[in-house]
Amino acid sequence: MDWPSLEARAKRWDGVKIWKRACEAGMEHFYRGFYRFGSSYEHSDADDLVDLVIGCTFNAMAVLTEILVAAFKLSEAERIGKLRVAFAQLGVKR
DSSP, X not given: OOXXXXXXXXXXXXXXXXXXXXXXXXXXXXXXXXXXXXXXXXXXXXXXXXXXXXXXHHHHHHHHHHHHHHHHTOOTTTXXXXXXXXXXXXXXXX
């Protein structure tokens, strides 16, 4: 990873609202469906929306799983094992 380059690119987003970021990335549906409700844990309405946030989170994980299964071209038997390996590698420094 070229961290200095990534950090320089990330600075372009300083001061840009998250909604605008989502629009620029073509991900407005994720903002509406997940971020807006998922961020409720940080706001005062968290207790009122727990069931909704759990549902949105489950849906996000299902979508992510579908993407990974398609990207890795996994068969039914390979899915769980390869996904565990892929998730285990996230954030690991080499």
